[in-house]
Amino acid sequence: MADRLANRIKERRVELGLTQAELAERVGVTRKTVNTVENSVFTPSATLAIKLAAALGLSVEQLFWIER
């Protein structure tokens, strides 16, 4: 079975009181992209993963992990 990139973006975003649109604006993408990454529909590039982690105040490893 293929590995799946899981994340805690939604959990952390809600903790910080951010909407998808606000997070998207912070990292310079559309709300749609945040939505697809959050729902594990789209696997982000390393650049976007780093930007998301920085915007949410976590390391990339804390924000993303591989589910087998």
Place this chain on the structure above:
Amino acid sequence: MTQRTIAEKADHLSRRRARMLPMLAVFYLIQQTTYFRSTANPHPRDVDYVWIGAWVVLSLLILAGLTTKGFWLQQREVRDLIDDESSRANRLEGLRLGFIVAVLTAVALYLVDEFSPMTAREAIHVILSLGLGAALLRFGMLERRAHRPG
């Protein structure tokens, strides 16, 4: 009137595109029946040339829309934002499927031609229409799915 931010405008246009693309793909594919109706007529009317011209223009517009950021009349910041990495990935996936469909259609027509000969013009029309239509439909479906809340 409230002034929309670039992000809001990009989101609005992106949603609109996601709604419109599958409809445009279906319209484009249905339009092909007109072409074959007009070429079946040994004495084409002026209106048939208009339909063929419309198909060529629409095909080129779809190709341009699929290979560029689109939204040519919008400001650069909005266009850059709409074309973020998930849009680029969806577009590439659409083009990948369009290419596969075009190649398979060409192979199928090559075999069909053995039993039912067709003109090069007809073959090109079918390959181009199915390839572009499949790419457009796939891109549109992926964009719709991307906007759906989880």
